[in-house]
Amino acid sequence: MILDHVLRRIELTDAEQTRFISILKIRKLLPRQYLVQQGDVCQYESYVCKGFLRSFYVDERGNDHTLHFAMEDWWISDSTSFHLQIPATRNIVALEASVLLQVEKNDLEQLYQDVPAFERFWRILEQKGGIAQDQRILNAISMTGAERYQALIAKYPTLEQRMPQRHIASYLGITPVFLSQIRKQSSRDIK
Amino acid sequence: MILDHVLRRIELTDAEQTRFISILKIRKLLPRQYLVQQGDVCQYESYVCKGFLRSFYVDERGNDHTLHFAMEDWWISDSTSFHLQIPATRNIVALEASVLLQVEKNDLEQLYQDVPAFERFWRILEQKGGIAQDQRILNAISMTGAERYQALIAKYPTLEQRMPQRHIASYLGITPVFLSQIRKQSSRDIK
DNA sequence: CGTCTATTTGAATGTACTCAAAAGCGGTGG
DNA sequence: CCACCGCTTTTGAGTACATTCAAATAGACG
Numbered sequence A, B: 001m002i003l004d005h006v007l008r009r010i011e012l013t014d015a016e017q018t019r020f021i022s023i024l025k026i027r028k029l030l031p032r033q034y035l036v037q038q039g040d041v042c043q044y045e046s047y048v049c050k051g052f053l054r055s056f057y058v059d060e061r062g063n064d065h066t067l068h069f070a071m072e073d074w075w076i077s078d079s080t081s082f083h084l085q086i087p088a089t090r091n092i093v094a095l096e097a098s099v100l101l102q103v104e105k106n107d108l109e110q111l112y113q114d115v116p117a118f119e120r121f122w123r124i125l126e127q128k129g130g131i132a133q134d135q136r137i138l139n140a141i142s143m144t145g146a147e148r149y150q151a152l153i154a155k156y157p158t159l160e161q162r163m164p165q166r167h168i169a170s171y172l173g174i175t176p177v178f179l180s181q182i183r184k185q186s187s188r189d190i191k
Numbered sequence C: 001c002g003t004c005t006a007t008t009t010g011a012a013t014g015t016a017c018t019c020a021a022a023a024g025c026g027g028t029g030g
Numbered sequence D: 001c002c003a004c005c006g007c008t009t010t011t012g013a014g015t016a017c018a019t020t021c022a023a024a025t026a027g028a029c030g
Helices: A002-007 A014-025 A079-084 A103-116 A117-142 A145-155 A165-172 A176-190 B002-007 B014-023 B080-086 B105-114 B117-142 B145-155 B165-172 B178-189
Strands: A025-029 A032-036 A044-050 A051-059 A064-070 A089-093 A096-104 B027-031 B033-034 B044-050 B053-056 B064-070 B091-094 B100-106
Touching: A002 A044, A014 A103, A014 B053, A025 A044, A044 A103, A051 A165, A064 A165, A064 B117, A079 B117, A096 A103, A103 A117, A117 A145, A117 B064, A117 B117, A117 B165, A145 A165, A145 A176, A165 A176, A165 B117, B002 B014, B002 B044, B014 B105, B027 B044, B053 B165, B064 B165, B100 B105, B105 B117, B117 B145, B145 B165, B145 B178, B165 B178
Parallel strands: none
Antiparallel strands: A025 A096, A032 A089, A044 A096, A051 A064, A051 A089, B027 B100, B033 B091, B044 B100, B053 B064, B053 B091
């Protein structure tokens, strides 16, 4: 499955494929189990084979802010911590039982040396991520909470089945109470 | 100058350096001149040698939202338009007389083929950009307008000399009127 | 110096938050 | 199978944050 994911973006010989597979480490998580905790150095980029994860930041006041989520066929990490090898400021936790394939920082650097096509692969991945982040920033600065909610569920129709409302609210930058009002309002509008 | 910028991130032979230089096109802009307009396909990644540019989105209501700005030694483009070669949804305009070095999409793809180190270069650039965007998203969802303003001027102390307040406001996702109030408030706090 | 645009100020309004309490829902154990 | 517990969502009221509109002031440019 992950090979398919990679081969959609770059071409690899059989030997290169084997090389890639050899550095992957499988990791299984139970619901509510942490993958990364604030203060850890994030050692891995994790590819989600199965399950659902959430990354979030806890501020001084103890408020929880959802930065990202990841479903099947997505990658997740604290990218700041991973790339700079500094302590994470974010937590990553499984919301469902999950199976991940992980790439360690050192192994990845070695892989870049040995199979330069992976530079390309990650460049393409970062580009795609950058485009999505750009759109999210635009939404944040140009839309109301209600509009951002509509855009989010339009983009990820299954999200509400997998992530509790309070986390959707924190992803949107609004409070759970306000999200509840938005939902009441929009369900009334449909009728 | 741009070579220095590249060589800080990757190693290149003299021939590779020459190859890179050969695909660059110089472009000069006057203040208020557009580099990209909504509807164009963004053909170039542009490196800023000198000057200052702003990218913004104009919504249905005619409101202007500043997505990015770029000063010396930064790159700017409509990344969605450039990478996917689709019409731009954003405008890019020079706020000061500017000198750019541009890389065309086709040339860049060819460069990736001929000098794979540039895959690495752009991967690193995208990673750095991703980290910055991530932080901006966190600020957007976790801070008030006043806090975002303080964080922005702390990060870019010279920004207020180069970009009018109404654009700083739209970058922060607030109105110019409200930014003016924030500034009044914080100048009073200092005393 | 006059014109144009940007910023400031003030007042009224709307958007989103806080706090508190009630209702709903899911899991667990009796 | 049902009752209870803990946690999430909903509801309501009051408040704070941020916007709109309009007018006044300040700055920039020719």
